[in-house]
Amino acid sequence: MRLLLRQVGHHYADLPVLEDISLDVAQGETVAIIGPSGCGKSTLLNLVGGLLPLQQGSIETLGAPPPGCLNPLTFVFQDFALLPWRDVAGNVALALEHHDLSRVERDARIQDVLALCGLSDFAKALPKQLSGGMRQRVGIARAIAVRPAVLLMDEPLSALDAQTRELLMEDLLAIWGRERTTTLYVTHNLAEAVRLADRVMVLSRRPGKVKTIIGIPIPVLERGKPQHAAALAALQEDLWQSIKIEAQVADREMLGEAQHG
Amino acid sequence: MAEPRTRIAFRGGGFVLGNRRWAPWIAFVIIIAGWEAASLSGLLPALFMPAPHEVIAALRDLVNSGKLGNHIGASLYRVLVGWALGTSCGLVAGFAMGVFSMARAAGLPVVAALFPIPKIALLPLLILWFGIGEPSKVATIALGVFFPTVVSTFSAVDAVPRNLIRMAQSFGLGMPDILRKVVWPGALPGILAGFRISSSIALILLVSAEMIGTQVGIGAFILGAGNLMQTDQLVAGVVLLSILGLAISFLLSLAEKTLLRWR
Missing domain, CATH: 3.40.50.300 (P-loop containing nucleotide triphosphate hydrolases)
Structure with a gap:
């Protein structure tokens, strides 16, 4: 695009x-x-x-x-903008939950982007448990989960x-x-x-x-x-x-x- | 000549608060023991301040006579219904003021004008409206709880970081989703802190309301004991209030631990 x-x-x-x-x-x-x-x-x-x-x-x-784009224009923020009460997978899920995706599709997307960003082992970690770099990886994973244009x-x-x-x-x-x-x-x-x-x-x-x-x-x-x-x-x-x-x-x-x- | 050698002294101590779980128990024991000693030695006249063992005996009598259940039951009903009513209305109003400009512009001056009024001063008016029975007492508590809940909820919603809301908007979340998934959990710490204040206010208003036109309830019990100079029962009533306050505080701590595990 x-x-x-x-x-x-x-x-x-x-x-x-x-x-x-x-x-x-x-x-x-x-x-x-x-x-x-x-x-x-x-x-x-x-x-x-x-x-x-x-x-x-x-x-x-x-x-x-x-194909599969859910949010054509997608931000990655300087301050990460992660929800502190959601774990890593939950923060990525936030970008997907309001779209018409089946649970299986949603989970597959989350697993895919977490793997791509090296976060698979931290899916259940809260943002406060992560370093700054890891937090921004979550921000990036959340952004690419919606397959932006x-x-x-x-x-x-x-x-x-x-x-x-x-x-x-x-x-x-x-x-x-x-x-x-x-x-x-x-x-x-x-x-x-x-x-x-x-x-x-x-x-x-x-x-x-x-x-x-x-x-x-x-x-x-x-x-x-x-x-x-x-x-x-x-x-x-x-x-x-x-x-x-x-x-x-x-x-x-x-x-x-x-x-x- | 050798250069002077100085050992570097540690100077970074203090200002770190540790956990001392035993400290409150020791404080209670010291206070009660001192109180008992002062009573036994005659420093505290029994007529004005009964000894702890007399208070315990009065509490035991209350339990044995079956009156304790009646008083606590009536008080709990009033405080729970009044608090729940005032809090739910306060949450809705505070949330609206935190989110909608019109609600904020209209609501803030109203809250500022009505918040400082001691709500117990409205009890006679509420008795006129609702009668001398339960509704006027419940309404006094509800009204007293409503305003601090509005203020704490409004402030808590206002304090939710705007970058989180912008982030949610940037992912296309609608208003209901943003309120449910971002604003509500973000405001929850402030709202729960407000519950602590409103529950204390509810207890104060409960006692005040029960001192007018009722025979049952901890406030009525304390007033009756005072009129008859039964100071052991009076202090027993105060102890009951303290226990009730502690129980509420414990429940709120439990709620905080469960709902704010992420902090």
């Missing part, structure tokens, strides 16, 4: 947050969205996912969702330590390799963006506009290889240079706003 954004804009009260965002995301493509704090990255994701009402422009999907990932690895992040990035690549989902991936982490995305969309400081869109020419599955490290580092440096000044200004602006209430 393709994703088409045309001249999307958004404001909170009098404060413009996004302006004139246009983007085409191809079927199976991963586009990372980066930009300074407060530039509207998460707002854009919420608009695409229908969690915020669209004020300007249009957001459309093109094409049929994959588009994954909307809002800084999914930012609450995790560096080692766990590395491991989860590899897991994500494996999952995307199998599921072929179209993905919008919001992140602050430039290394994550160049490692995971096919293209990186850079937003300017608030109100966020498309500053540039950079393609990553190295095939995703080869980016872990040492021979590509220098090229990836150079791309990361390019991205940093493209947002550095704006990030500094945005930081000062946010500090000023905080001081003036």
Whole structure:
């Protein structure tokens, strides 16, 4: 399923947050969205996912969702958003229970995604018994259980330590390799963006506009290889240079706003 | 010259509360023993404060005469019916105020205006409406329990993390499913904490309500014993109330352990 954004804009009260965002995301493509704090990255994701009402422009999907898709636009949240009173299997089940699935089908889907995310042995564990990385695996398992057409990932690895992040990035690549989902991936982490995305969309400081869109020419599955490290580092440096000044200004602006209430 | 060598002292102790299961029993024993000693030595005059053994004897008499069952039965009926009625209405109102903007906007000022009124002050009015019998007493308790339940339920629903609701919406769950699977379990800790407060209020109102126009019930028993200067029976009635309070607290703890196992 393709994703088409045309001249999307958004404001909170009098404060413009996004302006004139246009983007085409191809079927199976991963586009990372980066930009300074407060530039509207998460707002854009919420608009695409229908969690915020669209004020300007249009957001459309093109094409049929994959077979068995129960929730075409599916989020993976930064804070995992797991129900603490449900065990791992129960949290995944939450996304399926209100759909017309037989018990057998539902259980099969749950077992399948738990196995895919390395959680089979933790099906009965409560979220509080899991590490941050495992919790996010549950969030990812819950998302792919509905066989989404588009994954909307809002800084999914930012609450995790560096080692766990590395491991989860590899897991994500494996999952995307199998599921072929179209993905919008919001992140602050430039290394994550160049490692995971096919293209990186850079937003300017608030109100966020498309500053540039950079393609990553190295095939995703080869980016872990040492021979590509220098090229990836150079791309990361390019991205940093493209947002550095704006990030500094945005930081000062946010500090000023905080001081003036 | 050798450099000075200093052993690093531990300074991270304290401020961690441990479990001392025996402590409450020791506290009770000390209080009762001190009370008995003060009575036996004459420090506490028997007319104003009976000794623990006299209170126990009064309780035994109550059991043997068969009056205990009558008093406790009547009180339990009033407190249970009143509490259940007030709590169920309070849960519905509090839930509505936590979820619906209109209910919140309309309900908050009403609750703020009526909550502070001591509900026992309304008993004469309720007697006028419902008569001197059981309904006025049950209504007093129900009314007293209703407002704290509304407030605690409303606050508990309000405190359910919004990210969980957004997550449920993002997976396409409808309003009834979100209320049942996300909001209700998320609010349950706060609601159960509110039950503790409302059950204490129910006991206070029970005693007050039973002191008007009735012969049966722990409150009526305490009032009658006081009028006759039978302080041993009066204190026995107070002990019964304390036991009732402890039983309610035990049941609530049991409910918390069962329903909030995930915490």
